[in-house]
Amino acid sequence: MxxxxxxxxxxxxxxxxxxxxxxxxGEGGGAAIAGSVEAVARLKRSRLxxxxxxxxxxxxxxxxxxxxxxxxxxISEGEVTAPAPATCLILKERGLRPHLLVxxxxxxxxxxxxxxxxxxxxxxxxxxxxxxxxxNKAFQVLMELEKPILFSLGKGRYYKETSxxxxxxxxxxxxxxxxxxxxxxxxxxxxxxxxxxxxxxxGVDASQAQ
Amino acid sequence: MxxxxxxxxxxxxxxxxxxxxxxxxGEGGGAAIAGSVEAVARLKRSRLxxxxxxxxxxxxxxxxxxxxxxxxxxISEGEVTAPAPATCLILKERGLRPHLLVxxxxxxxxxxxxxxxxxxxxxxxxxxxxxxxxxNKAFQVLMELEKPILFSLGKGRYYKETSxxxxxxxxxxxxxxxxxxxxxxxxxxxxxxxxxxxxxxxGVDASQAQ
Numbered sequence: 001m002x003x004x005x006x007x008x009x010x011x012x013x014x015x016x017x018x019x020x021x022x023x024x025x026g027e028g029g030g031a032a033i034a035g036s037v038e039a040v041a042r043l044k045r046s047r048l049x050x051x052x053x054x055x056x057x058x059x060x061x062x063x064x065x066x067x068x069x070x071x072x073x074x075i076s077e078g079e080v081t082a083p084a085p086a087t088c089l090i091l092k093e094r095g096l097r098p099h100l101l102v103x104x105x106x107x108x109x110x111x112x113x114x115x116x117x118x119x120x121x122x123x124x125x126x127x128x129x130x131x132x133x134x135x136n137k138a139f140q141v142l143m144e145l146e147k148p149i150l151f152s153l154g155k156g157r158y159y160k161e162t163s164x165x166x167x168x169x170x171x172x173x174x175x176x177x178x179x180x181x182x183x184x185x186x187x188x189x190x191x192x193x194x195x196x197x198x199x200x201x202x203g204v205d206a207s208q209a210q
Numbered sequence: 211m212x213x214x215x216x217x218x219x220x221x222x223x224x225x226x227x228x229x230x231x232x233x234x235x236g237e238g239g240g241a242a243i244a245g246s247v248e249a250v251a252r253l254k255r256s257r258l259x260x261x262x263x264x265x266x267x268x269x270x271x272x273x274x275x276x277x278x279x280x281x282x283x284x285i286s287e288g289e290v291t292a293p294a295p296a297t298c299l300i301l302k303e304r305g306l307r308p309h310l311l312v313x314x315x316x317x318x319x320x321x322x323x324x325x326x327x328x329x330x331x332x333x334x335x336x337x338x339x340x341x342x343x344x345x346n347k348a349f350q351v352l353m354e355l356e357k358p359i360l361f362s363l364g365k366g367r368y369y370k371e372t373s374x375x376x377x378x379x380x381x382x383x384x385x386x387x388x389x390x391x392x393x394x395x396x397x398x399x400x401x402x403x404x405x406x407x408x409x410x411x412x413g414v415d416a417s418q419a420q
Contacts, residue, residue, distance in 0.1 A: 130342040136377050139368070143375055157389045158349070165353055167346050167389055174388040175381035179367050 013049035013204035015195070016040070018064070018080075019056055019159075022073060026162040029067050037072040044074055051202040053081045053195070055154040055188040057124035057169070058103040061085065081198035083153035083188035084109035087122060090187065096149065098122040099141040101134055119145060123176070124153035125169040135172065142180045150176055154188035223259035223414035225405070226250070228274070228290075229266055229369075232283060236372040239277050247282040254284055261412040263291045263405070265364035265398045267334035267379070268313040271295065291408035293363035293398035294319035297332060300397065306359065308332040309351040311344055329355060333386070334363035335379045345382065352390045360386055364398035 019025060022036045043050045052075060056064055061084075065077045084106050091098060091113055099118035100110060103126050110122075121138045142148035156168035173184045188194050199209055229235060232246045253260045262285060266274055271294075275287045294316050301308060301323055309328035310320060313336050320332075331348045352358040366378035383394045398404050409419055 126342075128342045130345070132336075132338045132340040132377070135340070135381075136375075139377050139381075140374055143368075157391075158353075164350055165346075167342070167349055167385075171345075171349075171385035171389040175377070175385040178384040179377055179381040181367075 010208060011210045012208040013202045014043055014210050015051055015053045015198055018052055018054040023071055032071040040073055049202050049204055051198055052079055053198045055083060057083050057106055057153040059105045060108050081201060086197055087151055087187045088113055096120045101126055101138045103127055120149035122151045123169055123172060130172055139179050148180050148182050150182060150184040152184040152186050155186045221420045222418040223412045224253055224420050225261055225263045225408055228262055228264040233281055242281040250283055259412050259414055261408055262289055263408045265293060267293050267316055267363040269315045270318050291411060296407055297361055297397045298323055306330045311336055311348045313337055330359035332361045333379060333382060340382050349389050358390050358392050360392060360394040362394040362396050365396045
């Protein structure tokens with residue numbers, strides 16, 4: 001394995017995950033992971049560009065950043081690439097009006113989006129809001145469209161909370177895909193488009209990022 | 211196309227579907243489909259054996275037969291092949307104790323099954339009971355097993371009610387399959403095993419059935 005100095009030669013920017021890397025979620029908002037506050041501070045003092053790239057889709061970027069700042073991180077909203085704002089850009093570009101099946105905490109990200117007379121469906125990690133009734137409504141909206149379009153903010157299988165494993169958005173994406181016989185468009189990691197948009201925002205080429 | 215007389219040569223038994231063939235579900239239990247009561251009566255007067263093969267898994271066989279008799283059909287519980295009793299046979303054969311995610315209407319079919327300390331999960335069309343909490347519980351039970359076993363009573367995508375299209379069990383089966391990285395065992399149509407058990411109960415070989 002190449003030494004770090006060698007591996008980092010030519011690297012100009014660093015993309016950092018947030019949940020499970022900078023902090024662990026849980027009661028009272030969560031806790032910083034040991035050493036991560038100082039690691040971010042050191043990166044920011046270095047010659048490297050830093051950007052945060054998350055699949056968090058239960059919270060708005062504002063709420064997430066407020067939480068991280070409370071935990072001691074030097075981070076601002078403009079430094080975060082997240083699926084909800086990325087989806088809003090796509091919706092605007094393609095003139096799409098979504099039916100939203102998302103957590104209340106992230107709904108504000110879609111505040112500027114027209115949701116009347118929907119011609120697509122957007123799902124995100126909705127937690128308890130993944131009720132049968134809400135899933136059925138999303139399904140019915142899709143089935144009424146000539147060409148059903150489904151966006152999924154990430155496709156994670158599950159995540160860990162202090163209370164145990166929790167189903168993420170991926171299983172519900174698969175449910176709607178199967179019910180409607182369609183394939184969802186995933187916005188968020190591991191979609192290459194999502195990483196590319198984070199790099200674009202950082203002004204760094206893929207070959208120069210770690 | 212061969213004439214019916216020719217096509218039916220050698221046929222000794224007929225398997226009939228129930229929902230959407232004999233009756234349509236809906237308000238107040240549903241309504242017989244025009245001509246179906248008389249068609250069943252004629253088949254029963256003929257030399258052919260008749261058996262009913264359904265994926266109904268919101269009602270027990272008892273409740274289903276009571277509904278059909280009220281609509282005028284000549285049918286008894288012993289003539290019906292349904293996923294829930296077929297699943298009970300499999301559970302007993304393999305010494306499995308299920309965690310049940312099923313509609314309350316069909317729970318009585320599992321009355322003789324040990325559900326303590328579960329070592330598998332059984333899901334059926336649970337309707338409103340497909341809450342996030344109930345799905346997450348089924349997911350957690352599966353993830354705690356060394357070798358997760360999931361039975362799905364049918365794998366239908368959706369069905370039609372007077373109020374509109376309704377998600378069936380299939381999408382929720384896909385959700386759990388994806389979350390756990392497993393493949394469910396489907397009990398019910400279109401599983402060949404399910405049709406074979408119906409034929410066995412009728413005492414007719416597959417080549418002699420229509």
